[in-house]
Amino acid sequence: RKEVEQDPGPFNVPEGATVAFNCTYSNSASQSFFWYRQDCRKEPKLLMSVYSSGNEDGRFTAQLNRASQYISLLIRDSKLSDSATYLCYSGAGSYQLTFGKGTKLSVIP
């Protein structure tokens, strides 16, 4: 059983659209949550951490729903440069760190 599940997409959206991704986790002991961005043939890079109260960074908003065990990422006013794969990352305890397989986003002109 995969501990972190993501819709693989691809999500094809026009420039300027709003798009949201969800990521569900099965380990209720998960304590740490992050969104990473991975460009084609590149390494993953941290996009943002996910806090219980939710957090926003410019056009990006991340939220955590512990009751339903999912985290979400909302991207407003999509840019062509947002095209990438978005990976969610969940940590339960000190050493149980799991990435989802990623959701591919393509922003179309």
Place this chain on the structure above:
Amino acid sequence: DAGVIQSPRHEVTEMGQEVTLRCKPISGHNSLFWYRQTMMRGLELLIYFNNNVPIDDSGMPEDRFSAKMPNASFSTLKIQPSEPRDSAVYFCASSLGNPKGELFFGEGSRLTVL
């Protein structure tokens, strides 16, 4: 500042050969991770070191895989003998403090086993 440095960037080898991948973490980081990424399985944690000590190697696929961290600035992942199913991108990542902190990834080593 230098990030995580991995070598080689690309490796093509024949089945049965030994493969050694190398990683230099960011100076001052005390946690080091080896990941493998494939289309089918995504990013899989192979092994995690803290202060040069292997903490969790439950992700290492089998005895053909081994990893060492002889000092704070160097780690190796070795596959012997290699098989075609080992073809993947292998990432090394490091972090400061506890493993819940941000992971900084190297550019990866793309391995092809023929």
